[in-house]
Amino acid sequence: MRIPALLATVAVTAATIAGGAAPAAADTVTSTVNLEAGTGLHHNSATVIYERVDGAVNSVKIISLQAFSGKPDCVWVEWNDPKDVGDGWTALNSEPPCHGGSMGETLNRIIKAPKDHQLKVRLAAYHDGGIEVIHKDLARL
Template sequence: MRISALSVTAAAMAAMIAGGAAPAAADTLVSTVNLEAGAGLHRNSATVTYERVDGAVNSVKIISLQAFSGEPDCVWVEWNDPKGVGDGWTALNSEPPCHGGSLGETINQIIKAPKGYQLKIRLVAYHDGGIEVIHKDIAKL
């Protein structure tokens, strides 16, 4: 059976149009935020990796975090939870690295806030056993 060149061209064109009409997979943009607080022995830092939640207003998925503490400090990475108790910040890391230690965690947690509420994360450092924030850095998501 012979297929004409016109039929083959028409079939290829139809396949191309159908393929172009199909929705493309959403490209998820993974972002990082670097936070630093203090200097010298008190140098603390953290890197938070996150992505926007498709179709959700003011929501991000925290993928992972790395936190490093200064020699005399303990550090927390926190977000400004609109339902947070106390000072309104909720910890993302399960425990603080202290005394020059580091902590890496895979979080995979969605944080969200009402429309118009600016999502933020912060790195806070405390002297071991202290309750006073001695250094902090805040970034918008």
């Protein structure tokens, strides 16, 4: 009776030690960028959560974003896309929150640029119905 119980204890202990000795999965480090622009009714903000793409030069994975607009504004979170032929900025959010609204999106979207092109994100607030940028904040990734 004692030998089977002893063998079972040894087996459980060995399995526990082996499990603890196994290499842990690498933790992915996420970073957060907080953006704010404007004051009073025009106060707009956004939070972008991202992580570096292992083994890739100048690439990040945008995990999620949260954006809040001021009462008279609409807000876009954009990145400086080197392939954009317009103003050089491409929207990350699918729709802008407007008139004091908020929105959150889980993106899991990889953005990348040539190694000499610094990746940046910006919060751009527009008057509803207009194309003029009234407030913006810019941050490097």
